[in-house]
Amino acid sequence: xxxxxxxxYLNAGQDEELFDRAAKVKTQTVGAKVYLRALxxxxxxxxxxxxxxxxxxxxxxxxxxxxxxxxxxxxxxxAIENKYGSVVIQSGEVISQKFTEQIEKxxxxxxxxxxxxxxxxxxxxxxxxxxxxxxxxxGASRYLLRxxxxxxxxxxKIHPPNIKFDNRIEALQTLQKIGFQTGSGxxxxxxxxxxxxLADDLLWLRxxxxxMCGMGPYIPHQQTPLYGKQRAFDQNQTVVLTLRMIALLRIxxxxxxxxxxxxxxxxxxxxxxxxxxxxxxxxxxNVTPPNQRSYYNLYDNKATDLDVSxxxxxxxxxxxxxxxxxxxxxxxxxx
Ligand code: SAH
Ligand code: SF4
Numbered sequence: 001x002x003x004x005x006x007x008x009y010l011n012a013g014q015d016e017e018l019f020d021r022a023a024k025v026k027t028q029t030v031g032a033k034v035y036l037r038a039l040x041x042x043x044x045x046x047x048x049x050x051x052x053x054x055x056x057x058x059x060x061x062x063x064x065x066x067x068x069x070x071x072x073x074x075x076x077x078x079a080i081e082n083k084y085g086s087v088v089i090q091s092g093e094v095i096s097q098k099f100t101e102q103i104e105k106x107x108x109x110x111x112x113x114x115x116x117x118x119x120x121x122x123x124x125x126x127x128x129x130x131x132x133x134x135x136x137x138x139g140a141s142r143y144l145l146r147x148x149x150x151x152x153x154x155x156x157k158i159h160p161p162n163i164k165f166d167n168r169i170e171a172l173q174t175l176q177k178i179g180f181q182t183g184s185g186x187x188x189x190x191x192x193x194x195x196x197x198l199a200d201d202l203l204w205l206r207x208x209x210x211x212m213c214g215m216g217p218y219i220p221h222q223q224t225p226l227y228g229k230q231r232a233f234d235q236n237q238t239v240v241l242t243l244r245m246i247a248l249l250r251i252x253x254x255x256x257x258x259x260x261x262x263x264x265x266x267x268x269x270x271x272x273x274x275x276x277x278x279x280x281x282x283x284x285x286n287v288t289p290p291n292q293r294s295y296y297n298l299y300d301n302k303a304t305d306l307d308v309s310x311x312x313x314x315x316x317x318x319x320x321x322x323x324x325x326x327x328x329x330x331x332x333x334x335x
Contacts, residue, residue, distance in 0.1 A: 022247035035319030038079035046092025093125025150204035183212030216263030219299035250279030
């Protein structure tokens with residue numbers, strides 16, 4: 001698909017054709033299964049100051065928490081008992097020896113509690129190669145790090161000067177080099193974002209060759225500098241654009257894992273189901289202990305639950321990205 005075609009699909013009302021096409025591709029590749037990732041929001045302590053995020057360090061209205069050992073164990077056990085195939089440990093970005101060790105321990109703890117059955121995904125921001133390696137060596141196999149936008153100019157507008165676009169890309173390439181199943185993604189509807197930017201985002205995801213992707217609407221948070229800046233699209237448009245982005249990505253990258261995100265469900269609960277119909281094959285229900293959950297507010301009115309009764313859920317399956325599997329087989333052909 002050319003950039004022009006992508007822009008046309010994003011712009012015009014060709015949804016029926018697009019969604020049908022994407023649904024067919026999905027059936028032929030990843031199939032009808034929906035994989036579960038148990039999302040554990042480990043901590044909302046963050047040393048970064050991203051202009052869009054409610055957890056940014058300058059937001060002094062946040063009650064900061066970090067789950068204790070028992071709460072982490074509870075969350076992992078909940079995931080096991082409810083037949084999840086994988087957990088995602090997400091947190092603010094902290095760069096310290098203590099944090100690195102804490103994550104190492106959680107990775108080990110997850111493996112011990114689940115007899116190695118639960119795949120561990122980390123989403124703890126930009127870290128050094130050495131830190132990523134330490135986590136990988138303990139058994140974390142997947143990492144999520146969004147580029148947020150593939151436009152260098154827009155990236156600059158939504159981040160403080162110390163967060164650099166090139167470093168983010170380098171971090172993603174480091175993750176791939178180490179051997180992580182690597183996920184990235186973007187926010188949709190950022191102030192000053194254009195349809196062209198979104199088309200470029202899709203081509204960028206293909207170029208960098210992600211194994212997994214999470215894309216969701218940007219949702220303003222009151223205590224952030226970006227709040228009040230006009231969003232690129234209104235709320236309904238943003239929801240539809242997110243669905244189009246997911247459908248297009250499924251066509252562009254048939255064998256990757258694509259998440260139907262919480263942010264999408266926050267704007268429109270039905271849209272998450274629609275996202276699955278048109279290309280997504282992963283959902284990430286939140287299993288953070290309920291008392292802590294309300295403090296992990298990346299954006300306002302964050303949705304916290306989902307009725308999964310309507311999908312074919314892949315219980316007890318890790319749901320490795322087919323694309324990643326194919327890459328591994330290329331590198332180490334089975335005899
Ligand atoms: N600190 C880690 C992980 C937590 S943030 C990191 O930054 O990678 C996880 C994701 O939440 C970010 O990548 C961003 O895309 C999303 N997010 C943050 N603020 C948001 C907002 N206002 N609207 C929508 N998504 C947001
Ligand atoms: Fe911190 Fe991640 Fe929010 Fe940026 S997006 S402020 S790194 S939690």
